[in-house]
Amino acid sequence: MSRFLIPILFLACCLAALAQSPRRVIIDTDPGVDDAMAILLALNSPELKVEALTVVPGNVEAWQGLENALKLTSLANRCDLPVAGGAQHPLNQKLITAQFWHGKNGLANVELPASKCKADARFGPDLIIELVHKHPHEITLIPIGPLTNIALAVSKDPSIVPLVKDIVIMGGSISGGNVDGAAEANIYGDPEAASIVFTAGWMVTMIGSDVGERTIMTRKYLNDLQSAHGPESDFVARLADFYLTRSEKSGYAGAAMYDPLAVGTVIDSTLVTLKDMHVDIETRGEFTRGETVANRMGSNENNVLHGDHYEIEGVIPLKPNARVCLASDADGFLQLFISRIKGK
Numbered sequence: 001m002s003r004f005l006i007p008i009l010f011l012a013c014c015l016a017a018l019a020q021s022p023r024r025v026i027i028d029t030d031p032g033v034d035d036a037m038a039i040l041l042a043l044n045s046p047e048l049k050v051e052a053l054t055v056v057p058g059n060v061e062a063w064q065g066l067e068n069a070l071k072l073t074s075l076a077n078r079c080d081l082p083v084a085g086g087a088q089h090p091l092n093q094k095l096i097t098a099q100f101w102h103g104k105n106g107l108a109n110v111e112l113p114a115s116k117c118k119a120d121a122r123f124g125p126d127l128i129i130e131l132v133h134k135h136p137h138e139i140t141l142i143p144i145g146p147l148t149n150i151a152l153a154v155s156k157d158p159s160i161v162p163l164v165k166d167i168v169i170m171g172g173s174i175s176g177g178n179v180d181g182a183a184e185a186n187i188y189g190d191p192e193a194a195s196i197v198f199t200a201g202w203m204v205t206m207i208g209s210d211v212g213e214r215t216i217m218t219r220k221y222l223n224d225l226q227s228a229h230g231p232e233s234d235f236v237a238r239l240a241d242f243y244l245t246r247s248e249k250s251g252y253a254g255a256a257m258y259d260p261l262a263v264g265t266v267i268d269s270t271l272v273t274l275k276d277m278h279v280d281i282e283t284r285g286e287f288t289r290g291e292t293v294a295n296r297m298g299s300n301e302n303n304v305l306h307g308d309h310y311e312i313e314g315v316i317p318l319k320p321n322a323r324v325c326l327a328s329d330a331d332g333f334l335q336l337f338i339s340r341i342k343g344k
């Protein structure tokens, strides 16, 4: 054997092992029907190693979200997983909850058994900071609620920003909102936090509501999910039925897989089409507070004052801060989702 071959083989083995080792993720969540689906997708996907769930108020109040997260980890027999509460309210506004979409308890009014798991005593943002330092360049953050906890973490310890491998959020939209004409719910729920996260210095992968609404659970997929039984599968089918019925009543063709698609993107990035853009968070607009204002040209006009008027003197390039999701392979994603949950 050539003396060069052994190190090459060793390197190839190391690379293969690296390629196969699961990605460490922290899911920051406001559970939430689609959060529950996203969490169970992550826990049933060998590509991911979920290091913690941190809970943020959003769809439901903080205490209810923590209770729901613990019931989910209990359902999945994952009491080993740290589940930590975090912020109790948004940074600079009142909490807006969404029982209208998610049911009175946030989980489609399905009453899961009391959790066997106990909450971690650590504060969610502190746990994020701790885990990022413990596994530098390995953690992917998946925030699927308002960005309050992530903003608190990067404000307290900005040194985590270059140490995070990736941050893939469900939030924003570049073609209208789902709260009002402009804003998506997670960004609208805490625009100041979103602004901190988008200006932190990392590239935010933004899986927006506009793409989530083109990645929908229809009756066809639900029937498939219902065709095999297991505790998690039956639970997700009940969530999906509630959510689908609610969505149909509101004129949608199916249930938007907002949060699960963010997890799906981390499992298999080929499911989505991304484009680098500069995104600003509108925090003041009368009609646009919470909008993710995406610049598709990569520049702003440079308007210079000449006497009584401004004149365009070229353009000012903008540095991208986001990988914005433009499209998804909806069928590919739904098939992945069903295959991971069905019968479990």
Ligand SMILES: [Ca+2]
Pocket (backbone or CB within 6 Å): 029, 030, 031, 032, 034, 035, 058, 059, 144, 145, 259
């Ligand atoms: Ca959510």
